[in-house]
Amino acid sequence: MQVINALGIYHLLYIILIYASFAFIISMIREIVKDIEDIKGDAQLGCRTLPVVYGINAGKDLSCLLSWILITLIIFVQILIFSYHWYFIILYLLLLVQLPLITVIKRLGRAATPEDFHHISSFVKLIMLTGIISMIFFNFY
Secondary structure, X not given: OXXXXXXXXXXXXXXXXXXXXHHHHHHHHHHHHHHHHOHHHHHHHOOOOHHHHHXXXXXXXXXXXXXXXXXXXXXXXXXXXXXXXXXXXHHHHHHHHHHHHHHHHHHXXXXXXXXXXXXXXXXXXXXXXXXXXXXXXXXXX
């Protein structure tokens, strides 16, 4: 019985680590995009945000890199849960988290105005929500 409980706790800690990593990375992406959106005001106020110090392209590049890292981490999760035949969760993550992240990467490449970055920031917030909602499905499986 204790072995089962220990394994259950280990499994729970693993899930918590995955979601904490997701929350951290997606929040970083959104904060960088918001900093790019507010670069003029931040520069006038003397704020030392990443886009102010290193430029808009550095912010865009880091946001894209973090997006690819997040997509890759989700792929590893999908590979692990594939053996449990949790195909719905795999499809959910693909359609509502990974593909939208690829859209963010593409939109970042074309973004030029504060409005563009505002739309991307709002879209990333929606991805945050869909990622967190995926926790519900672990209760059903």
